[in-house]
Amino acid sequence: MGIAADVLAGKAAAGARAITWLDDRDPRGAEVIRHIFPHTGHAHVVGITGPPGAGKSTLTDTLVAELRSRGRTVGVVAIDPSSPFTGGAILGDRVRMARHTLDPGVFIRSIGTRGAAGGLSRSTHDACLVLDAMGFDVVLVETVGVGQDEIDVVNLAHTTIIVGVPGLGDEVQAVKAGILEAGEIFVVNKADRDGYDATVSQFELMLHLREQSRPAEPWRPPLLRAVASAGEGAREIVDAIVAHRVHLDETGAFALRSGRREREQVLALLRDKLAREAIAQAGDSILAEVEARRLDPYSAVEQLAGQVR
Ligand SMILES: Nc1nc2c(ncn2[C@@H]2O[C@H](COP(=O)(O)OP(=O)(O)OP(=O)(O)O)[C@@H](O)[C@H]2O)c(=O)[nH]1
Ligand SMILES: [Mg+2]
Structure with missing residues (x-):
């Protein structure tokens, strides 16, 4: 099948078309998955979630630049909730990430939320498979941490980054207990803003409680500082992503999580x-x-x- 072969050859136009078919439930999408699936399972899927406006897209852009400088290819799936929270910020995201559009080592794609409940996580998963088959080393999935989506991204990703910012109330910050329990890398962005220290203290306390409740957990989630708009913090965050990947490989959790994800998709x-x-x-x-x-x-x-x- 032509498109599937082109996806496997890493051709951007083919990848974009396959994702559109899958998003539209066009049967040709399933046909592509059938061909590419045996060649997937290599990409490191990293979820980036946090409250609306936390700087997730800006941060994603800096992570792409840092990963590229280390020679890694990167796919980005930005979930556009077209929600009243963001007003569909995807155009702004295009502008934010525009500097990467001429780089063949980067592929950026947004996914809408149309369709039935659960449709979003299915489309996102399919898009990750396509990017995986295209040969991208890392796939970054950006999603707004409101509603059910952030839990879905945790199930989808091998590594989840939780982004917080100064100045949000406890309830918003401490998003759902589930996500805080699940995050593997914590970032306080907008460190240039007032209230940074207080926010860091909140996160420290939360991570301390989490550690106490799970003394045997081998992975200690790092708490990192970022000013995404100034490109600060990207190096440390990518270091943490790489360290978590090593941890996943050493413990066998990488294959385990990938397998569980496929099972859930079925x-x-x-x-x-x-x-x-x-x-x-x-x-x-x-x-x-x-x-x-x-x-x-x-x-x-x-x-x-x-x-x-
Ligand atoms: N002061 C400051 N502003 C930032 C920082 N990072 C991002 N911003 C700004 O915050 C605004 C929101 O950034 P986005 O990257 O769109 O945030 P987002 O989390 O992707 O937003 P949604 O996807 O709409 O939820 C933009 O105006 C950014 O320029 C930062 O570290 N410091
Ligand atoms: Mg965004």
């Missing part, structure tokens, strides 16, 4: 497919019965599952 695809088949066969009538309260949801699921069997 289950997500299966749920989606079976649900669509059941609804297609039963028409909408069973759902209409539930809406009218003539049928309860549990019985409806039994009937719908029966349609598939």
Whole structure:
């Protein structure tokens, strides 16, 4: 298949087209995955998450530059939530990352949130597979830490970077407990702003509590300082990314996480497919019965599952 071969050859236009197909649920996307999948599993997927406006895109841009200076190729997947929080900041991101657009060692792609629940993490995962197959050493996935997405990115990434900034309240900063538990590298960005020391103290306390609750954990998450807009901190963050990759390889966690991710993707695809088949066969009538309260949801699921069997 032409496009799949071109993806494997690292051609940007082919990669972009494959990701669009996958995002659109075009069956040609699945065909590409079928061909490229045996060649994936090499890229180091690094998630970057944090509150809206924390400087994630600016930071991503500096990490790309630092990784390139070390000879690593980089794919970027920026998730555009088109949400009221960001107003769809992707155009600004293009401007921020524009200096990399002529570099064949960098590929930047945004993904929208259209589609059903769970659709975003599926598309993101597919995009990571395409970038992996294109041969990028590192794939950076930027996502806003609101709602469910940041938990998804933790499941998707081998390494998760949590970005905080001075001046946000505890509730916002300490995002969900889940993400703080899951982060492997912590960055306080906008260190040029007032309140930096207080924010660092908050993070230190949180990391201390986490360490106490898990004394046997071999990875100690570093807490790093950045002024992304001035390019400060990128070197230390990339050092931490590299160190975490070494740790993942040494403990076997790299392969373990990759495998778990694929397993989850299969289950997500299966749920989606079976649900669509059941609804297609039963028409909408069973759902209409539930809406009218003539049928309860549990019985409806039994009937719908029966349609598939
Ligand atoms: N003072 C200061 N401003 C920064 C720093 N890093 C980024 N900014 C600015 O903060 C604003 C938001 O930066 P982005 O990189 O778009 O933030 P983001 O987290 O990607 O934003 P969303 O994707 O919309 O959630 C921009 O105006 C940046 O120039 C920093 O270290 N210090
Ligand atoms: Mg951004």
